[in-house]
Amino acid sequence: MPSQFPPREARSIEQYQAEVLGLVRPDSRVESVPLAAASGRVLARDVVSPVSIPVFANSAMDGYAVRYADVVAAPVTLRVVGDVAAGSSADPMAGPGECVRIMTGAPLPTFADTVVPLEDTDAAFGPAGRAPGDEATTTITHAPQAVGTYVRHAGEDFAADARVAVAGTEITAGVAAELAAVGLVSVPVRPRPVVAVRSTGDELVTDGSPLGRGQIYESNSFALAAMLAGDGADVRRSEAARDDAEALAAWLDEVDADLVVLTGGASVGAYDVVRDVLLGAGGTFRSVRVQPGKPQGWAVWKGTPVLSLPGNPLSAALSYQLFVQPMLDRLLGRPAREWLTAVAGAAWTSPAGRRQLVPVRLSTGADGRLIAVPAHRRGSASHLVSSLAEADGYCSVGEDVTAVAAGDLVAARWL
Numbered sequence: 001m002p003s004q005f006p007p008r009e010a011r012s013i014e015q016y017q018a019e020v021l022g023l024v025r026p027d028s029r030v031e032s033v034p035l036a037a038a039s040g041r042v043l044a045r046d047v048v049s050p051v052s053i054p055v056f057a058n059s060a061m062d063g064y065a066v067r068y069a070d071v072v073a074a075p076v077t078l079r080v081v082g083d084v085a086a087g088s089s090a091d092p093m094a095g096p097g098e099c100v101r102i103m104t105g106a107p108l109p110t111f112a113d114t115v116v117p118l119e120d121t122d123a124a125f126g127p128a129g130r131a132p133g134d135e136a137t138t139t140i141t142h143a144p145q146a147v148g149t150y151v152r153h154a155g156e157d158f159a160a161d162a163r164v165a166v167a168g169t170e171i172t173a174g175v176a177a178e179l180a181a182v183g184l185v186s187v188p189v190r191p192r193p194v195v196a197v198r199s200t201g202d203e204l205v206t207d208g209s210p211l212g213r214g215q216i217y218e219s220n221s222f223a224l225a226a227m228l229a230g231d232g233a234d235v236r237r238s239e240a241a242r243d244d245a246e247a248l249a250a251w252l253d254e255v256d257a258d259l260v261v262l263t264g265g266a267s268v269g270a271y272d273v274v275r276d277v278l279l280g281a282g283g284t285f286r287s288v289r290v291q292p293g294k295p296q297g298w299a300v301w302k303g304t305p306v307l308s309l310p311g312n313p314l315s316a317a318l319s320y321q322l323f324v325q326p327m328l329d330r331l332l333g334r335p336a337r338e339w340l341t342a343v344a345g346a347a348w349t350s351p352a353g354r355r356q357l358v359p360v361r362l363s364t365g366a367d368g369r370l371i372a373v374p375a376h377r378r379g380s381a382s383h384l385v386s387s388l389a390e391a392d393g394y395c396s397v398g399e400d401v402t403a404v405a406a407g408d409l410v411a412a413r414w415l
Contacts, residue, residue: 008287008295012399013322013355016288020298020323023305024259026333027193032186035179038171040232041189042332047165049182052155057108059084060150064099064121064138065112074120074143080136084109099138108151115150116140168333170232192234193331195324196257197224200248200264200274201311204240220263220309220316223388227320228261231328243273252277252301258331260304261324264311267295274308283308289399291354293319317388318357321415342395342412344404345373350397359391362412372412391415 011019030044059065070078078099082092086105094100094111102108102115123138144150158164164178171179171187179187204218205211218240225237236257241248243265252260265274266285275285275297283299285308292315297308305327309319329336342362350356360372372395376387396411397404404410 008285011286011288013290016286017323021326021330024327024330027190027331029191030188031191033189034186035184038187041171042334043165043167043169044188044190045167046163049162049164052160053157053181054152054154057154058152059102059104059106059115060152061115061117062104063115063117065102065109066099066114066116068114068147071140072143074140077137077139080138113147114144168335190332192232193258195228195233196236196255196260197221198238198262199240202243206240219313223317224320231325232332233328245273245277248277260306263309263316266297266308266310278308289354291351291356314388339411342370342372342410344406344408344410345371347405348374349403350401352402353399355399356397358395359387360393360395362393
């Protein structure tokens with residue numbers, strides 16, 4: 001006989017999100033990892049550059065290092081008295097009417113203030129290593145626009161002691177390049193939160209065997225595990241659990257994680273085992289004013305936060321975006337995600353009194369604005385698996401809106 005449970009209190013997305021965010025706090029631990037293995041990790045401390053970037057003035061082009069005063073009246077022929085290649089420590093001197101052949105990235109000789117690219121001369125490069133005193137000449141056919149043309153000045157990207165990355169920054173390819181450019185070989189990062197994921201339900205089949213009447217293949221744990229891994233978690237995925245209260249409680253007793261995410265059994269049905277088990281441990285269940293994703297619950301099981309998400313695939317995935325992802329961000333000290341403004345590229349309807357979440361395809365219009373088009377003709381129906389596969393974002397429609405017209409402004413986020 002299923003247990004009795006109290007009436008559910010309705011909450012807005014923001015109210016319920018505040019509840020579950022209160023279950024976690026930023027992790028203060030720091031670990032050092034090689035930069036080469038740090039992709040996707042989150043910086044635990046600010047990074048201050050020990051050097052200026054560029055480190056030294058250098059050439060932006062293959063060409064000739066010159067004094068601007070010597071070439072302002074081009075065309076003019078100069079004597080070539082040396083070469084500087086990228087990586088060279090040479091600093092050749094040149095007098096008036098003389099120049100030095102230079103390669104892209106090579107340090108600018110002390111005498112020079114400008115670089116003339118090869119394309120603005122009558123020359124073609126010959127063998128490198130020509131010694132000063134050779135009689136080679138080059139004719140500058142076009143004068144540079146100004147002093148400093150094609151010179152990358154020391155520190156023009158950022159100066160030494162500049163803060164180049166702040167704590168909470170996710171290490172993307174661009175951030176990794178910046179950290180490598182200032183000489184870091186290892187970086188201080190937050191530990192990956194350990195998150196255990198499990199779907200529940202007697203109807204779930206996990207071994208690929210033929211389906212019987214009333215059975216479906218389990219997909220939620222795969223989707224959630226992929227999203228968690230993408231957001232920086234150390235994921236511990238378990239095979240789907242049967243609707244067995246005693247077995248589920250025993251599994252929760254053994255789980256070693258920073259957070260547990262369950263799907264299924266969160267509603268008000270007669271056999272919603274997750275609800276019964278978590279209520280027995282002092283858990284809380286709410287009706288959140290959102291579609292899909294209305295039934296939500298949480299508990300603290302022997303010190304570990306446990307989130308109970310709905311079992312329908314789209315409900316589970318979008319509930320992750322609203323509630324689990326912000327918890328991960330807090331654990332990692334990562335900034336909260338911002339909503340973007342998009343233009344609806346098609347019309348759709350929305351239920352009154354509930355915030356609607358619609359999987360969409362996002363693109364950029366000719367005017368530079370973000371355009372959102374529903375990824376599925378059924379919009380936000382909670383059972384749709386294909387809508388999530390075809391979407392790269394989702395829109396949020398207010399509780400008081402019942403219809404979205406093409407051209408309306410809507411809140412959007414990337415998936």
